[in-house]
Amino acid sequence: MSSKKLTLFEVRRLCLNDPVGYFQQMKGEKLEFTRFGLSVAAVTTDPEVIQHILLKNAQNYRKTLMTRLLLEPPLGKETVFTSEGELWRQQRKLAAPAFRLNTIKGFAPLMIEEAQNLLDRWDQIPSDQRQIDVQSDMSMVTLKIITRAMFSKQSDDRDAAAIADAVRTMTQFRLQFIDFLGVPKWVPRVSRLRSYSAKRVLNRAARSIIAERTKSGESKPDLLGMLLSSVDPENGQRMSDRQLEAEVRSYYAAGYETTATALTWVFYALHKFPDVEAKLHQELDAVLGGRTPTYSDLENLPYTLRVIQETMRLFTVVPSIGREAIADDEVQGVRIPKNGVIVINIWLTHRHPDLWEKPENFKPERFSPENSIGRHRFAYLPFGGGPRICIGASFSLLEAHLLLAMIAQKWRLRAKEGYKPHPIGQIVLHPKGGLPMTLERRR
Ligand code: HEM
Structure with missing residues (x-):
């Protein structure tokens, strides 16, 4: 499965302690299936193979046992994130209007307001105490x-901290050795217990959000409103409370820590590459001149967006996704056996020298329209691809674009001399222990 043929013990150790080391070794130049515990698996970085799995023959693939082990205990089996087949199609269709461009444009003012609240809070910090965890x-x-x-x-700091804590517990629990062996889900695992308790915290939050809305009798055009008014086309029934809670949990699990981690890496990248930071400041100063941006300013801030895109290439937030074949298949003359697992190594695809010129260099310009011509559309996968591409991709980019524009206008963030982040995480790669930085006022 890898060029070095790692043992299961080594794979587990690397996945838990040094995921970047693991992805570096999982080359996947040629699709080659090898036995991996109870399953057979292959790794790929080839955009043609990736396109086949995620798009061209997507109906033959489902999420892997490992993904189910990580996500089903906290989320359940029936959410847009974890379901498959017809149920997934229905959930996705139901939620889609909440993520259309016209809808998400309307979220810009509240994104700006929350960014301003953060800037106001930073303004209050005395100048000798400006160390934060980004x-x-x-x-x-x-x-x-x-x-x-x-x-x-609206949530206050206490509610937000409780939810953040639960989501963190849920996404950072450690897989056990039997998980790597491919032992079926029904075999009990102690590691799930923490995840179940995180689920209870998230459920309480979800229940209170749903109860508040139902009690108010209001119908609002947001995701919750769409879920509450949805009716099953076959039996005419509304979504059960259990199902609604699971959906709310899912959007919490998928929808904020990911964007927060992308932004965290952006600020680390700006610290590491001061020439990029200087160009970013130039664009922001020329276009905004110190005023708060609006949605319509964003089209005049292309370099700001490219800094985010390039960060998501080199500091990949979701470093890999996996799929399991439902039936035998074939791609590029290689047989993919039923139940065979394919690990899409996004981390290495984003650094592949056949796909990217000088891949180790941080160059936001590579995302300009002229520099993107000829790039394979499955060479860049921060949000996955095909029908199961991240539903929140545009939402997340809009949010990151506005937040970066507002923060970088006012503050420069600096890490300690010699600081080197250690990326860690089983679904989302974040700096171990957070990212300590000092705030320096720009203007
Ligand atoms: C930088 C931010 C984000 C990154 C890097 C990211 C990454 C991803 C990736 C790679 C997938 C595909 C997983 C797979 O194919 O196995 C995915 C799916 C998904 N994401 Fe995101 N995501 C981000 C933000 C968001 C936001 C803001 C939301 C919601 C508000 C969201 C909701 C979802 C959902 C519901 C799915 C499952 C879609 C489906 O299976 O149909 N994500 N995300």
């Missing part, structure tokens, strides 16, 4: 944004 500040702001945008609910 990851946790970004998480709080993106969590408040998702709660307002999707559920039209």
Whole structure:
């Protein structure tokens, strides 16, 4: 499966302690299936193979046992994230209007307001105490944004911190050795217990959001409103409370820590590449001149967006996704056996020298329209691809674009001399222990 043929023990150790080391070794130049515990698996970085799996023959693939082990205990089996087949199609169709461009444009004012609240808070910090953890500040702001945008609910710092804590427990619990062996889900695992308790915290939050809305009798055009008014086309029934809670949990699990982590890496990249930071400041100063941006300013801030895109290439937030074949298949003359697992190594695809010129260089310009000509559309996959591409991709980019424009206008963030982040995480790669940085006022 890898060029070095790692043992299961090594794979587990690397996945848990040094995921970047693991992805570096999982080359996947040629699709080659090898036994991996109880399953057979292959790794790929080839955009043609990736396109086949995620798009061209997507109906033959489902999420892997490992993904189910990570996501089903906290989310359940029936959410847009975890379901398959007809149920997934229905859930996706139901939620889609909440993520259309016309809808998400309307979220810009609340995103700006929450970003301003963060800037106001930073303004209050005495100048000799301006050390922050970027990851946790970004998480709080993106969590408040998702709660307002999707559920039209304002949350205070205490509520937001409780939810953030639960989501973190849920996404950071450690897989056990039997999980790597491919042992079926029904075999009990102690590691799930923490995840179940995180689920209870999220459920309480979901229940209170749903109860508040139902009690008010209001119908609002947000995600929750769409879920509440949806009717099953076959039996005419509304979504059960259990199902609604699961959907709310899912959007919390998927919809803010991801964007917060992308922004965290953006600020690390700006610290590491001061020439990029200088260009970013030039664009922001020329277009905004210190004023708060609006949605319509964003089209005049292309370099700001490209900084985010390039960060998501080199500091890949979701470093891999997996699929399992439902029936035998074939791609590029290689047989894919039924139940065979394909690991799409996004981290390495984003650094592949056949796909990217000088891949180790941080160059936002590579995302300009002229420099993107000829690039394979499955060479860049921060949000996955095909029908199961991230539903929140445009929402997340809009949010990151506005937040970066507002923050970088006012503040420069600096890490300690010699600081080197250690990326860690089983679904989302974030700096271990957060990202400690000092705030320096720009103007
Ligand atoms: C930088 C931010 C984000 C990143 C890097 C990211 C990444 C991804 C990736 C790679 C997938 C595909 C997983 C797979 O194919 O196995 C995905 C799916 C998904 N994402 Fe995101 N995501 C981000 C933000 C968001 C936001 C803001 C939301 C919601 C508000 C969201 C909701 C979802 C959902 C519901 C799915 C499942 C879609 C489906 O299976 O139909 N994500 N995301």
